[in-house]
Amino acid sequence: MEMDTETLLALVASSLPAGVSAGEAELLDALIEANGDAPPSPTKSLPRLPVLTLTTPAMVAQHTPTTLHTSILPAELACQLYYTMLEEAKTWSRNKWYLADRLVESPHTSGFYARDAKSVDSKGMLEAAQYWYNGNRQKPPRVFPDVMEEALHFVEKVVQEEMKKRKRYPLEWGGEPSSWCANVAASNCYRGCKEGVGAHSDMLTYLGPYPTIASISLGTTRNFRLREVIPVTEVDQRQAQTFDIPLPHNSLLIMHPPTQEKFKHSIPTMKSIDTFRPAFGRGSGNEVDQHNERINITFRFFRPDFQPESIPRCKCTHGETPAVLRSNMKKKGGNEASHFWMCNGGAQNEGKSCHFFKNLDVVGEGRGPCVNVKRGIQNN
Numbered sequence: 001m002e003m004d005t006e007t008l009l010a011l012v013a014s015s016l017p018a019g020v021s022a023g024e025a026e027l028l029d030a031l032i033e034a035n036g037d038a039p040p041s042p043t044k045s046l047p048r049l050p051v052l053t054l055t056t057p058a059m060v061a062q063h064t065p066t067t068l069h070t071s072i073l074p075a076e077l078a079c080q081l082y083y084t085m086l087e088e089a090k091t092w093s094r095n096k097w098y099l100a101d102r103l104v105e106s107p108h109t110s111g112f113y114a115r116d117a118k119s120v121d122s123k124g125m126l127e128a129a130q131y132w133y134n135g136n137r138q139k140p141p142r143v144f145p146d147v148m149e150e151a152l153h154f155v156e157k158v159v160q161e162e163m164k165k166r167k168r169y170p171l172e173w174g175g176e177p178s179s180w181c182a183n184v185a186a187s188n189c190y191r192g193c194k195e196g197v198g199a200h201s202d203m204l205t206y207l208g209p210y211p212t213i214a215s216i217s218l219g220t221t222r223n224f225r226l227r228e229v230i231p232v233t234e235v236d237q238r239q240a241q242t243f244d245i246p247l248p249h250n251s252l253l254i255m256h257p258p259t260q261e262k263f264k265h266s267i268p269t270m271k272s273i274d275t276f277r278p279a280f281g282r283g284s285g286n287e288v289d290q291h292n293e294r295i296n297i298t299f300r301f302f303r304p305d306f307q308p309e310s311i312p313r314c315k316c317t318h319g320e321t322p323a324v325l326r327s328n329m330k331k332k333g334g335n336e337a338s339h340f341w342m343c344n345g346g347a348q349n350e351g352k353s354c355h356f357f358k359n360l361d362v363v364g365e366g367r368g369p370c371v372n373v374k375r376g377i378q379n380n
């Protein structure tokens with residue numbers, strides 16, 4: 001079936017989630033992946049690699065920068081959290097944004113949460129929540145429900161233990177708190193097999209470079225798909241590998257660095273899914289429900305040195321619109337900057353971009369401390 005570029009862009013964009021830049025570069029990448037309507041790539045001559053399904057934590061750790069942890073919460077808490085988030089999901093929304101002067105909508109619902117009840121009304125948190133949803137004005141973020149807070153204690157312990165075993169990247173957060181904790185969460189609900197999320201990397205605007213993101217899955221098992229982005233220097237040597245990781249109820253997937261810098265992730269739609277039967281019923285009754293929803297909670301740490309007031313503004317809407325931080329995924333190497341700020345075109349201003357672009361300069365912008373950069377001073 002032939003599709004014109006505009007229709008295709010709209011389709012591609014409609015699968016992007018909240019918290020994802022709908023900027024030009026992301027869309028172009030998505031377009032390239034979707035139909036090859038792009039400059040010929042040298043990898044075309046290389047055989048396409050089949051999708052590799054990673055079914056055990058050992059396989060996940062071997063092939064990707066993520067780790068999988070099963071039965072992460074006590075079984076009853078996992079069910080309580082599932083039921084609580086299903087209730088919450090009734091009030092969530094489908095993210096909407098402009099694309100090529102057309103308003104498009106994501107095929108799943110999401111909600112944004114802040115951990116600290118005192119911060120939810122702050123100007124900064126309101127702006128962060130708004131740009132999580134591509135600039136659509138939002139109600140204040142919701143506060144973590146008690147069960148989410150309870151679950152996070154288990155998650156934080158596992159993430160902190162995992163991080164101790166791993167290499168740190170120079171631009172990762174290196175200040176207080178010195179061990180990983182989450183201060184926000186974005187939660188997604190996928191009903192049935194036809195809801196999903198398209199290939200993307202997460203917006204780094206408030207997370208900074210090389211973030212660690214902890215993602216809990218509840219309910220029906222869905223595949224989490226990771227696809228490598230090949231740097232331009234390697235495109236004629238190898239094809240991108242795609243990995244599918246089935247995420248069962250009560251599992252934790254940690255996206256360690258450099259997942260956001262080197263891979264795109266998605267939740268592909270499926271032909272069918274297995275019904276989920278929770279081990280514990282709702283409330284005191286014994287009746288056990290059946291469900292076709294998957295709930296996902298991504299716990300994140302918004303860095304103090306990337307707080308909303310510090311984000312560069314592009315020229316759209318009289319300099320009020322924050323730019324978006326992205327990683328240079330196709331990086332050539334050498335001195336090329338690894339992250340940059342760009343106009344969040346598509347988010348607001350009816351899809352028009354002002355083409356603002358600026359390399360991230362952690363020292364020059366006075367950010368830090370990072371693992372290898374004191375506040376605004378490069379360590380050698």
Ligand SMILES: O=C(O)CCC(=O)C(=O)O
Nearest residue numbers: 017019188202267296298
């Ligand atoms: O549902 C998932 O596991 C992924 C969600 C996601 O990619 C996101 O919220 O950015």
Ligand SMILES: [Fe+2]
Nearest residue numbers: 200201202265
């Ligand atoms: Fe994501």
